[in-house]
Amino acid sequence: MNIKDAARASGLPAKTIRYYEQIGLVVPSRRANGYRDFSETDVHNLAFVARARALGFSIEDCHALLALYQDKSRASADVKAIAQRHLDEIEAKIRDLSEMRDTLSELVLACRGNHRPDCPILASMSGAGESGNSEA
């Protein structure tokens, strides 16, 4: 199977597939003319990676997950550990972003958004309420 068909079958851009080969994630065989030749397994592995990436796993994690997937004597604990760690990171990121959202939405709400220059958003970033005695 040529790269374009592998791309269609896996849902990944051809460029991305070449990149994945380059970093050793999914390495198809080659035909005599130098063209990549993707097996069903290659395509399946690409789709596997695509789904893992969609869940936010890093390439490194995808590497490890793919290895575990192919290791029929794996322990599911190893898979779970990777997923749990990743889940923790996602939750941490959600917390960070939620804090930003809370602060930002307050500021946006407070800003009149008119033709005048006074703006609580800029005030906040310029250090308003810094050393605690500005409005005490």
Added chain:
Amino acid sequence: MNIKDAARASGLPAKTIRYYEQIGLVVPSRRANGYRDFSETDVHNLAFVARARALGFSIEDCHALLALYQDKSRASADVKAIAQRHLDEIEAKIRDLSEMRDTLSELVLACRGNHRPDCPILASMSGAGESGNSEA
């Protein structure tokens, strides 16, 4: 003020401050010996950027916000527009991450995490429940 003091005062690493100068965000003057010489305004601007970055604004946004901050005849509407767009992006990101978290936490919960190979996490990524007739 030397870069190390500017770093301490602004809360940014010296490396980052040099980078910000390189991209034209905050450009201090130079002494005869080639050392950067940070004014109070420079440090204030660096702290401004640090706070904007902490709210997740891109460097490009920081550029624009800093320009508005320095433009005393600005319209707060321009600031608000930038902040609102950024807020929308953050909320979109939170939605994406929350979806990942929901899927992942289900999978992690379902995985026994023992010495045996069977694993719903891998099953999910290998395409379980793909074409809709597997458990209908």
Added chain:
DNA sequence: TTAGGGGTTCCAGTTGCTGGAAGGTCAAGA
């Protein structure tokens, strides 16, 4: 004089692709 703790520049690496240039290959139609 020497040691140390500054400062400087520039280059490379990070993550995960993506775009583009330059060129080889293949199948089909005139």
Added chain:
DNA sequence: TCTTGACCTTCCAGCAACTGGAACCCCTAA
């Protein structure tokens, strides 16, 4: 047989926002 166009190949550069490190200069104090 030649050409056209769609494919394929490699390699290089760039994105965001730094960060680490090498190699080197400067300044002060003992």
